[in-house]
Amino acid sequence: MKKFILSSTLLSAFVLVGAVVVSADEVKQAETPVGIEFKTEGPNEVVTGPYKGVLTLVHKPTAFEFGSHSATGALLTAEGKMEGKQYLVVSDDRDNDTVGTGVSDQNSKKGDPWKLTAKMDELKSGTETLPSKLILNLGAAKKYDLGTTPDGNGDIKPNPANDTSISDFADETHGVKITKKVELESDKNNEVVIMNKAKEDGKKIGVATQVESTNLIIQAPKTSAGKQYTSKVIWTLSTGI
Structure with a gap:
């Protein structure tokens, strides 16, 4: 099994603010900031390539x-604030023989099964931790068009995650399942499947799911007043499942 891992930073005062190339049996990491003090240029962030001929996470929420x-000491449910549409986007552009992240792998090929998972790290201020739960409500699987525009370095410049490149699948069979409600608990380090393609079909595909809403549930004691807490949501894209 190969894995490609990315993480999303969480910030709290209380605050939570919110990429992946894979060939079989490999791991990669990246981060997404989560917190009110983070300045972002848009709702989504492009994950570092390559994109051409590989399985990769293309877009993730910026924050x-x-x-x-x-900090009243009572249980708090904070609703996420979104400016624009946030997406998680996976592109499977593998051929029958794939050179994912530079490692030739004859076992990872076009249409092989894959999954994208997420887990939440501890929510911390220094060494102090607060138990918390992050809830992501996701939309249906949509078709994503990676595009064909050359980047000048032998790769593709991926299309942005917007209404132009993301559309309904219509009558096409894509075989990707989306977990509509994702619950990530910081003190349990539980890994939850975001999207999953379990059956080999030999097809290239781009899949997007919109993060329609988010909630952070947190028990914050009065001693938390004036503090800012940080954490990470880690996205892992893996093959060979």
């Missing part, structure tokens, strides 16, 4: 923002 709240 998950939840604002500032009073």
Whole structure:
């Protein structure tokens, strides 16, 4: 099995603010900031390539923002604040013989099964941790068009995650399942499947799911007042499942 891993930073005062190339049996990492103090240029961030001829996470949310709240000691449910549509986008552009991230792999080929998972790291301020749960409500699987525009370095410049490149699958069979409600608990380090293609079909495909809403549930004692907490959501794209 190969894996490609990315992470999303979480910030809290309380605050939570919110990429992946894979060939079989490999791991990669990246991060997404999550917090009110993070300045972003858009709702999504392009994950570092390559994109041509590989399985990769192309876009991820730039940040998950939840604002500032009073530390009353009571259980708090903070609603995420979104400016624009946020997406998780996977592109499977593999051929029968794939050179994923520079490692030739004859076992990873076009249409082989894959999955994207997520888990949440501890929410911390220094060494102090707060138990928390991040809830992501996801939309249906949509078709993503990676595009064909050359980047000048032998790769493709991926299309942005927007209404032009993302559309309904219509009558096409894509075989990708989306977990509509994802619950990530910081103190349990649980890994949850975001999207999953379990059956080999030999097809190239681009799949997107919109993060329609987010919530952060947190028990914040009064001693948390004036503090900012950080964490990470880690996205892992893997093959060979």
